[in-house]
Amino acid sequence: MDIRKSILKNHETFEKEIENLLQYASEIICGIPYSRQIKKEEKYLILESLVLRACAFWELFLEKEVIFCTLLDTKNIKAEFGLTPNTRLTAELVRAIIFSDRYRDLHDLERTKGFYKKILCERYNLLLNVSKDQINKISFIYKIRNYLSHYSTFSKKTLIEGYMGLYKQNNFQKPGLFLNHGKGDRFMKLLSAFKMASINMRKLIK
Amino acid sequence: MFSKENTISFPDKYWYSGDKKSILGETLFKDILFLDYRDSEAGSNPREYNGLKKSNIEIIKSLLKDPKNMFRFLHSGMIVSLTGLSFSSENTLKFKSCCLTNGNQTRFIILILALLKYYTSENLLENITAKSFHQFLKENLRDEKVISFLKFVKFGRVNEIVSFIKGEGKYQRCFNELKLEDFLTSKIRIQINVIDRILDAVDELDEYSAGTLIAGANNETQKVAIDDIFGSRYKRELKDNIFKEFENKYGESLKIEYRLGEIVEKGPKVHILTLLRPVVSTGILTKEKDIHKYANQRIPIYNLFIKLIKNREKAQETIQVISKLIPFLYQIRENYVLRYLRIQKEIIYRDIKEKALLEELGETSLRDKIRLINNNELTEESDKAIKKMTNYNIEHIFPVIVFRIRKILKYSKDGNEINLTIDEKNYDEFFKTIVNSIYKKYIDTKLVGTSGSITDEIRNKHFFTHGEEAYEAEKNHLNFKETNLIQESHFKSQ
Numbered sequence: 001m002d003i004r005k006s007i008l009k010n011h012e013t014f015e016k017e018i019e020n021l022l023q024y025a026s027e028i029i030c031g032i033p034y035s036r037q038i039k040k041e042e043k044y045l046i047l048e049s050l051v052l053r054a055c056a057f058w059e060l061f062l063e064k065e066v067i068f069c070t071l072l073d074t075k076n077i078k079a080e081f082g083l084t085p086n087t088r089l090t091a092e093l094v095r096a097i098i099f100s101d102r103y104r105d106l107h108d109l110e111r112t113k114g115f116y117k118k119i120l121c122e123r124y125n126l127l128l129n130v131s132k133d134q135i136n137k138i139s140f141i142y143k144i145r146n147y148l149s150h151y152s153t154f155s156k157k158t159l160i161e162g163y164m165g166l167y168k169q170n171n172f173q174k175p176g177l178f179l180n181h182g183k184g185d186r187f188m189k190l191l192s193a194f195k196m197a198s199i200n201m202r203k204l205i206k
Numbered sequence: 207m208f209s210k211e212n213t214i215s216f217p218d219k220y221w222y223s224g225d226k227k228s229i230l231g232e233t234l235f236k237d238i239l240f241l242d243y244r245d246s247e248a249g250s251n252p253r254e255y256n257g258l259k260k261s262n263i264e265i266i267k268s269l270l271k272d273p274k275n276m277f278r279f280l281h282s283g284m285i286v287s288l289t290g291l292s293f294s295s296e297n298t299l300k301f302k303s304c305c306l307t308n309g310n311q312t313r314f315i316i317l318i319l320a321l322l323k324y325y326t327s328e329n330l331l332e333n334i335t336a337k338s339f340h341q342f343l344k345e346n347l348r349d350e351k352v353i354s355f356l357k358f359v360k361f362g363r364v365n366e367i368v369s370f371i372k373g374e375g376k377y378q379r380c381f382n383e384l385k386l387e388d389f390l391t392s393k394i395r396i397q398i399n400v401i402d403r404i405l406d407a408v409d410e411l412d413e414y415s416a417g418t419l420i421a422g423a424n425n426e427t428q429k430v431a432i433d434d435i436f437g438s439r440y441k442r443e444l445k446d447n448i449f450k451e452f453e454n455k456y457g458e459s460l461k462i463e464y465r466l467g468e469i470v471e472k473g474p475k476v477h478i479l480t481l482l483r484p485v486v487s488t489g490i491l492t493k494e495k496d497i498h499k500y501a502n503q504r505i506p507i508y509n510l511f512i513k514l515i516k517n518r519e520k521a522q523e524t525i526q527v528i529s530k531l532i533p534f535l536y537q538i539r540e541n542y543v544l545r546y547l548r549i550q551k552e553i554i555y556r557d558i559k560e561k562a563l564l565e566e567l568g569e570t571s572l573r574d575k576i577r578l579i580n581n582n583e584l585t586e587e588s589d590k591a592i593k594k595m596t597n598y599n600i601e602h603i604f605p606v607i608v609f610r611i612r613k614i615l616k617y618s619k620d621g622n623e624i625n626l627t628i629d630e631k632n633y634d635e636f637f638k639t640i641v642n643s644i645y646k647k648y649i650d651t652k653l654v655g656t657s658g659s660i661t662d663e664i665r666n667k668h669f670f671t672h673g674e675e676a677y678e679a680e681k682n683h684l685n686f687k688e689t690n691l692i693q694e695s696h697f698k699s700q
Binding site for chain 2: 019022023026027030031032033034035129130131132133134188192196199203206
């Protein structure tokens, strides 16, 4: 198995999925196809759904990424999980080691930085090359995602804090309406962060 | 204090020319404040108030320094064309319609100064805002005609004058010391063209045409946009012929702007050049080989239409097709081209950003403008440079799109409209392909860098070959037919 090839393939697939999603969102925002335009309420609903979809792609992508990057140099993971140096690790085995004991949400790069450091050797910790701005945007997208998944008081409060933190907006807006602001500019900038983060990561593997 | 009465008074003597076609004299500021200058029966002046540009700064300085004694000797005064003229008293003439031909800049400065002086009778100039200014006028002015005229006085222009006054201590003192009554009774020289008498000796002109002709000619030596001269002079012909179908379709919901800035009300508007330019790209007015030369140049475009208008009797069929083409092409521009361009711009932006992050911009003109922070983030300037690179001018791209579709234009079944030989449900797919292809080439041209300007490039014959392959691919896929509509309706009297 050519691990580098697998990593690049993982990036290619992810970036393509995000790009397709962005282009679809652009068309919806611009009222295309002209012959089959939708109401603005539907538009908001679609934008919200696309956030959920993008997050799912991101999580799937990260899961694979961590496994592949671990395989590039297994020293750290072996030390972390008390494996003998001669243990032969495969993708399936690494997946089992990382994800089978408990649920790990790896999507929040800031919060899981420590875990990544423990299992990935610095040379292959591609996540280190994601920019601060991209981390902030992704973290904010997850505030939207959590609100859309739960509609709980807590997730709403966290989202309002997010609106204030990143956009200096102190009133609550439904995410679809919020994302459509500036002819959808907010949506495009936020969701592009996923793709740009992936580009920054794969830059180290070139 | 402020009223619009269609009168001009001469406190002293006035002089009639021998044939009574001209009157010369001096009138008062208060009589010239609200003289009509556009779209009246006496004609249309192509020149709007330009704000405090060079010569207008000299005018305001003279007005503030000594309006009473010196102003009228330092500046040339006004020329007006009047219709329905009669004397209501020994020194006051009445008129039906007026077109202020020369002196519109001076008039607006006098008007704004007078309004500001009036405003400061109850308010402080330092605290003026658009809201407080309009509110004050609303509460204090009674004459409906004055209120209607004031829509031409934009607050941005008022604010320029406020800034000028506040910025120059000497002129602020002059303004403070000025008495409104004295200012309004200051004199200005005026020449009057008596249109009714002028027309006695001319058969082929009506009042509006004569007034507009005089206004246009008087302003030709000034810096008046060719668009404004053309739009004013041929407004009627354009409205009645070229834009007839467009007016029928959109009416008041989308106003045509014959002169830049003439529509002051909020709401959708479209400038004449936006509507006329695409027509040229169909080739209906030129030889096929010349389309690229004309499609992106204002003056030749206007000249083509002037020629058409002058030959309108024998060019009825061409005009009819053009009149139907204009709303159709506008609809294509708005509903498809602009939308797909916006999407494509975002795609290309992301594409270039990816290359920039990966430092793979190669031999492009953008490469040297890109800087990364921490090897993973573009500087603000780099991001701006990419955005600038992906910017487009729709007026560069739309003519090429029209050029591509010129052979698939046809009359609708009922003959009332023009559309394409493509089924309307396939318009999205068709225009997406064509727009993407042409925009991509446009950006490639910018990325490679040009020896001249992008405008030179888009006037090049080669630029009009863009989208050709995409068109052929769509032709095979959608299996549409080509027509001879443009050739059959071609304006042949060139």
